Amino acid sequence: MLTNERHLFIMQLLEEKQTVKIQELVESTGASESTIRRDLVDLEHAGKLERVFGGATLTGKNLLEPSISDKSTQLLDEKIKIAKFAASFVQQGDSVYLDAGTTTFQMIPFLKDKDLVVVTNGLTLVEALNNQGITTYLTGGLMKPRTGAFVGSQTIQALQNYRFDICFLGINGFHPEYGYTTPDPEEAAVKQMASSLSRKTYALADHSKINKISFAKIMDLERATLIVDEISKDANAVLEKKTIVKVVKP
Amino acid sequence: MLTNERHLFIMQLLEEKQTVKIQELVESTGASESTIRRDLVDLEHAGKLERVFGGATLTGKNLLEPSISDKSTQLLDEKIKIAKFAASFVQQGDSVYLDAGTTTFQMIPFLKDKDLVVVTNGLTLVEALNNQGITTYLTGGLMKPRTGAFVGSQTIQALQNYRFDICFLGINGFHPEYGYTTPDPEEAAVKQMASSLSRKTYALADHSKINKISFAKIMDLERATLIVDEISKDANAVLEKKTIVKVVKP
DNA sequence: TGCTTATGAATGATTATGATTGATTTTGGA
DNA sequence: TCCAAAATCAATCATAATCATTCATAAGCA
Structure with missing residues (x-):
């Protein structure tokens, strides 16, 4: 055959x-x-x-299937650690972009009482943000069933109405040569635009993403500060030259 | 498995x-x-x-459909009847605007297999539409926590990217002199814009809204076709001159 | 022939699963 | 109310299934 x-x-x-x-x-x-x-x-x-x-x-057919569920509980704990650490960089009164994603989702409980304005392209994040009493704007656009992320030209256009103090992106791989990557080019474009509208960009990833390359490139490593839960000495030596790496304290 | x-x-x-x-x-x-x-x-x-x-x-079934717990089952049944009737006006392949609201929400099950593109400003509607496998765009904008509706300038701007064959609005009151009204001026503005982008507009209401006047005016009666579950002869005599009234068959 | 590509088998690592245990919560009667 | 029995839960462990990776072989092609 x-x-x-x-x-x-x-x-x-x-x-x-x-x-x-x-x-x-x-x-x-x-x-x-x-x-x-x-x-x-x-x-x-x-x-x-x-x-x-x-x-x-x-793809997309399993409408109800959350993309989140295939991750282990082990990884969830790490996500929460990373999320908490990331949230500590948010200042009182900031305008914040929160990318759609499971790690950024975990940041939400740590963001209340900071008097923020948050913009997101994640359907699941909107409800959670509102439950915390945070003023929330959703970009809108075409909804991707599997992840609940909004993408496409409408999303990009909507983003351009805003400017952010700080921006948090979930990523699926980072690599010294290929930069930050994610599976969906549409999502990559949204992340790209959000970052370009921000004074400061953080990329969130757990250690399993080290030196991984996914399909669509978001940007070069030096354009964002990487927040990761742990990192080997070898990898760190290479990455340090390229970008600022923040490692979650154990 | x-x-x-x-x-x-x-x-x-x-x-x-x-x-x-x-x-x-x-x-x-x-x-x-x-x-x-x-x-x-x-x-x-x-x-x-x-x-x-x-x-x-x-989760959030209460958020998803607040009227189910608040209002009587009686009213819900009527909403469903109205919704089903309204959905019968949708043609194969239409581009549809679905206003955020409980009655429009009930239309969703009757919309599948019509090969539609639906735009909505209702958070709760997006998930339900996706579950029916309907291509869905959300306007985005600022979210109103209580109702899950998106409003404001971003919403209005996002809407202007689209043109609709047909448009369904929920309303809180209709009156020969004051037209269609709703409590929130921001929502009224969104409804207004959506209607102006549609070839055809339907206003959905149950009989309790007859001759009621709410705070913010959406538009005059003659700008839309009213779909209502029942109506008194007196009221109908007045309304007939102003607008086309469709009454759900018992 | 020499080169690339597709394939199958073998490996150790990772993941999903089911059973077990002791802790927690609910239920129902005194 | 209180207490005890039953049900349900979280946590752990062992096992089986599945996975990514590597290597060797076979097939196609200039």
């Missing part, structure tokens, strides 16, 4: 069933597990599906 | 029943209690549900 044939077959099965298991595909195609796995990685890179543990699912 | 499948399953069951018990989920999914428990923790972290002793319940 040709590679493209198999890709087509996988996508057809996916359209039918919404989700497929790797074992199903191994049996129905006769290819090895490794091959199927490579196929799924390719198709994911092409944005045609999303890999999940044990198989794959159609 | 894939993890995400199970998450989806749980959320769907929850949407149906409002609450689920863990034991129910164990039996219906075949997964162990531990696994279900972990799923619920994940989904709670994602803000999709709220865990309660013995199971889980939908």
Whole structure:
């Protein structure tokens, strides 16, 4: 079976069933597990599906599925630590941009009583911010079902009405050469614009993102201060030259 | 069963029943209690549900639909009737503006499979629209905490990027002399703008709004078609001269 | 032939799961 | 009200499934 044939077959099965298991595909195609796995990685890179543990699912089709849930509780604790540390850089009365994302979401409890104005492109963040009594603007635009993030030209245009003192971005990878990256180019564009409207930009990531490269580049490392929970000496040596790295105290 | 499948399953069951018990989920999914428990923790972290002793319940259902708890079931039934009737005016492929509000919210289930593009200024509507698989744009802007409606200059500006085939507005009063009114001037301005960008405007109200006058004027009666559940002969005689009135069939 | 690409197998690491335990909460009767 | 039984919970552990990575082989092509 040709590679493209198999890709087509996988996508057809996916359209039918919404989700497929790797074992199903191994049996129905006769290819090895490794091959199927490579196929799924390719198709994911092409944005045609999303890999999940044990198989794959159609992008955007799992409307109710929170993108957050696939992360472990372990990582959640680290996210909270990072979020708390990040929030400590916010000054009384600041105008703040909070990127849509799970780590930035965790910052919200630490932001109240600071008399802020917050702008975000994250649907889930709006409710939480309001619950804390924080004045909140949502960018609006086209909503991405999976993540609840607003993207697109309307979002970018809406952003340009604001100026920020401080800006927090979630990222999926950072690398000395390739800079900050994230899977979705649309989201990357929004992050880019938000940062360019801010006096100061912080990029939030846990240690699993070190030297990872995701699909869409946001910007070079030196354009933001990286906040990370821990970092190896080797990685730090390289990164220190490029950017200011803040590491969460243990 | 894939993890995400199970998450989806749980959320769907929850949407149906409002609450689920863990034991129910164990039996219906075949997964162990531990696994279900972990799923619920994940989904709670994602803000999709709220865990309660013995199971889980939908988050912010009260925020999502305040009128359900406040107003009588009687009025809700009427809202649904009005909403269903209103939705019947939507054509295949239309671009639709849905005002933030409880009655317009009830239209959503009747809008799927119509291949629409919907724009709304209602936070609560976005999620529901997405759950129906409808392409949705949110205007953005400043959020009003109590109602979840976006208002203000950003909202108005965002609206001007669109043109609508059809537009549905919730109103708090209609009166031959004072026209359509609503309590909040900011919301009135948004409704006004949305209507002016639409080929056709419908105003939705139940019979309790007849001859009521609220604080802020939206527009004169003749600018929109009124959809109402029932209407007295006296009132109708006056209104008929001013506007087109559609009454829900009993 | 020499080079690239696709494939399959093997590996150690990571993740999801189910069972168990003791703690916590609810329930129902005195 | 209080107390005890039952139900539910959080935390932990062991296991099985799945994953990313590497290496070697086979297939295609100039």
